[in-house]
Structure formats: structure tokens, C-alpha cells
Amino acid sequence: MIRLQDVTKVYPLAKGHSVTAVRGVSVEIGAGEFAVIVGRSGSGKTTLLNLAAGLTRPTAGRVTLDGVDLWKLSDQEQSYTRNRKIGFVFQFPSLLPTLTAHENVILPTIFGRNGAEPDARDRAAAMLERVGLGDKLSSYPRQLSGGQQQRVVIARSLINNPELLMADEPTSNLDERTEGEIVGLFRELHSSLGLTVVLVTHTRQLIQPGMRSIEMAEGRIVEAG
């Protein structure tokens, strides 16, 4: 499904300096896998996820999704691919504060020329019901707890029925109990919907049987299950 071939990412810094976040990484994640990318802070795992999702252009190497080179697509095609094939869950609060939970979930459906699809409202309500927030449709992010906000984000990531779910440290700001609930939700979605899941975390304890672990250090994959 996703294939990174000899991918390097260098971030330019001030005064002609630069930092290499990912060095010559090659990895393939197949359809239906639950891959967990682990590593310490600064090991390059978030950059690897961003590269795999086409959120940042590799300095060198090739990134393909279902055999298509993401960086040979136009902005419109690339955006469409992200919108239709990939669901994102971020580490930071990523809900739009001016929209309700329901509107936030509808958001990924409005990027086409004609705005939201006719059944988007119903689908969004069903998604919120599925993540246990059927009674929070009209709530604004500030009225929800951290765990509830991440559940809304998960509902948003699923609204377009993606094949791939990418999560970057989705539980880092949550307490232990909520973290367990969120990871449980990912497992449930993986098994019930057959989603491919790529989860980035610095907590090895989250890796459970049936998951593939990919460990990174200093921009390289040091161990891949």
C-alpha cells in the first residue's frame, strides 16, 4: 500500500545550516496492517509519517501509495488522494475551534467544488455515534475533554471511508485510562473496518500482538517487525 524507497528528508535551518530528519529510509506497509512506528523524541518518526502521507516533500527518494508516486501528482490530485484515501489523527488539538463537533467531522467532505455531499451530515452524526459522542454533536471543542476531542478527530478521519488511518502520537496528551480507550478504538476500527493503520508513538507499551513495530533512531529504521 505505502512504499518509501530510499527516502531522505532534510530541513533547512537558518544561516545555511540544516538538519536531516530521515536518512535513506526504505519501508513498505501493506494493506490491512497495523504498523506502529516507535522511537524517542527527534528520531524522525513524525517526519516519516508525514512523508508517507505526502504532507512533506522528500529531499530524496520516492513515496508511493498504491503504486502511485505522490510527488508526481498535481496539488489537486494529491489533495484528493489524501482526502479520499487517508484519515489523519494528530498529536495536537486539530479541531477547528469555531466549528461544532458535528461540523468538524463534516469538514473533510467540503473540499470539492460543490461543498459537502448531501449525506455528509448523517454520516458525520453516525461517526460521532460510533466513537461514543452521539450526544455531543452541537458541542464546540472547548466544551469537550481532551479524550472527547480526540474521538471527534477520529470520527473526522473516518468520514470519507479511508483505506488508511495515520495517527501521530494521538494519546500523548491524554491520561492513561483515556489512552487505553483510544488505542482500543483504533484496534476496533482496524479489525472491524479492515483499515490499514499507521500509528506513531514513543510508548512501546502500546504495541500489542498483531501489530507490526517499526523502530526509528536518528532518522533511520533500526528495527522493523
Place this chain on the structure above:
Amino acid sequence: MNLLRLAWKNISGNSLRSWVVALCALVVAAFALFSTLLLRGAAASLELAADRLGADIIVVPEGAQTEMEGALLMGVPAHFWMPEENVAKLAAIPGVEAVTPQVYLATLIGASCCSVSEMFMIAYDPATDFTVRPWLEARLPAGLALGEVIGGDYISATEEDNGILVYGALVTLRGNLEPTGTGLDQSLFFTLETAHELARVSEIAAEEPLVIPPGQVSAVLLKTKPGLDTEALAVEIYRTVPGVYPIQSANLFQSSRTQLKSLLNTVVIIMALIWPLAILLIGMIYLMAANERRRELGVLRALGATRRFVCESLLAEASLLAFCGASVGVFIAVLAIYLFRRLIMVSLGVPFLLPSAGSLALQIGIGVLLSMLSVFLAALFPALKISRQDPAIAMRE
């Protein structure tokens, strides 16, 4: 949910920023429309007043030019006289096609014998007149009879049966001329015969008699033959008829035109300062807003929004704010012009004619568009800059 609703939601969620942008749009639109209405209204008024007189040259006693303009522009009664024989002298000058005398009068101040205090009145000779004739031909082909008058646009009957009390005599208002925005709108027109009758009645019915010096007129209006150089004719009049001053229609209201020109220059300077400042301020606000919302816009890109969508979303926000601000701005400008029209005329010393509904709508449209264009231009650079950023970079702290 669509792009516009998303933009509106963002506007309502960032009230301070929205207020500042809308306020800038309001100021630009209000100032642009107010100045345009004022300047165009004043210019149109001057043109119309000159056209209304229908003369190519107006001959007044020497030294009475300013008083004449004051009477025509602001309705300040004029009191000047010259010998009636000048009419024949002027008619005899080669190149003169038609001449008609006028007598300028005024009602008394605060006297019970006059319904309206200090009203400018113009008595014309119906045999030779060309000032009110076009109006009369269209509406009163028989002309004005003794004791009948027509008024400027502001004149209305104060007594029963369309009556107006003038020097103790009741005259009948037969109609109103089209508005010019000048003193002519507050003036009364009647025949020389009515003027002399008013003078006769006033001796017994008024608190003070109306005096028309025998053998005197106030001004002579002149039409030249087609294609004639009016300037050369004016020089000839000045040379051959002593004690008079010929004012060419094109030069009429010269002081007001100069006043208008200076007003226009001031407006241009203020606009030249306000407009770039507003664009700069809005640009800076949007640059800050775009930086502040970098992560949010990065998330939109990650979720599948194209660069174009992000850019359009920011520009839609800016345009909506501009539209709201500009709409309030033009409303304030129009309201101010309508409410304070008299005050503006008096304080600036220029006449003013309200535009027609169509012209007003056009000017409002231009004001709103100008304001929206300013905000659009100001928001364009930040919107393009942020939309071109890598989503992953935009989402980083």
C-alpha cells in the same frame, strides 16, 4: 457546510480581528462614497444651475459679480440695479441673438406680510425670457398670469389654494422647477408685471414697500449666435457698455469651482493616505492571522483541502468582512449626506444636488467594490503565502 459558511464561522470566531478589518473597509467605503457624492453633487449642481439660466453671458452691474453668484448658488437675495437702456445697447451688439432682462427682489425678514423670510425672487420679461420658458412651454403653455408664480424645488405654498404671501399680496404657486441643488431651488419666479403689481400692493399691505427703481433692471441674460466666441463678445460688451460686467456661463460660479477643485485635491490627498494605510493594516492583520492559524490551515491541507481552497477560504473571509464593513460604510455616508446636506452646503460654501436613484446605486456599488477590492488585495499576499506552505511545516509548532 461550504467554503462561505466555513469563512463566516471563522469570522464570527475571531471577533476583534474581524471588527478591525470591517472597520477599515467601512472607513474606505464611507469616505470614498461621501466624497464622491459631495463632489459630483456639487459639480452637477453648478452645471445644472448654469444650464437653468439658459444664457451664454449674464450681464450684471460692475462689482455685483460675487453677489450674483451668491444669489444663484445659495439663494442669498441680491440687490443691484443698472439702467434698463442697457438691454437695447446689448441687443445691438453684433453676435447677440437674444437678450432678456431680469429683476432680482427679496421678501422681508421676519415680516408678517411675507410667508417666507428673505426669499430670493426673480422677475422676468415673458416676451423675451428663455430661463423659465422651456418649463412653462411643457407645463403651462399659456404662461404665468398676473399674480401667478412658479417656485424652485424647495418652494411650497404656505397659504390656502396654493397661496404664498408676498408683501401682503397672495400669489398663486402654479408649479415647481426641477431641483438644481442651488439657491434657485429656494427662489420664486414671476413676470415683471406681477413684480410691479406686488410693488403697488406693498405700499398699502406690507410692513415695508417693495421698491423697484423705475427704468432699472438687475441683470440682462444674453444668448449668442451659434459658433460665436463668447469670450470675444464678453470683451466687446465690457468695452462698449459702461458700468457692466459680463459673466460667461462657462466662468459662472468660478469661485465655487475653485473651491470644489481644492476640495477634490484634499479628498485625493486624504484618499491617497487612507487607502494604502488601510491596505497595509489589513495586510498586516491577515499576515498575523495567517501565521496564528498556520497549524489550522495545515490541518485543512492534510485533510484534503487544495492550496486553492485554503487561499479562497482566506479571501472569502476577507471579502465577507469587506462587504459587511463597506455596506455599513456606504449606509453611513448616504445617511450623512441626506441628513447634513444643508450644513455641508453652508459650511463648504458649495451647492449640492442629490443624485438620482440610479446614479446613487451606481456610486454605492463602486464604493462597496472599491472597499472589497482593497481588502481583497490586502489579504491576497498572506493567503497565497500560507496556502503554498508544506502542510507538515505549517502544522509544526
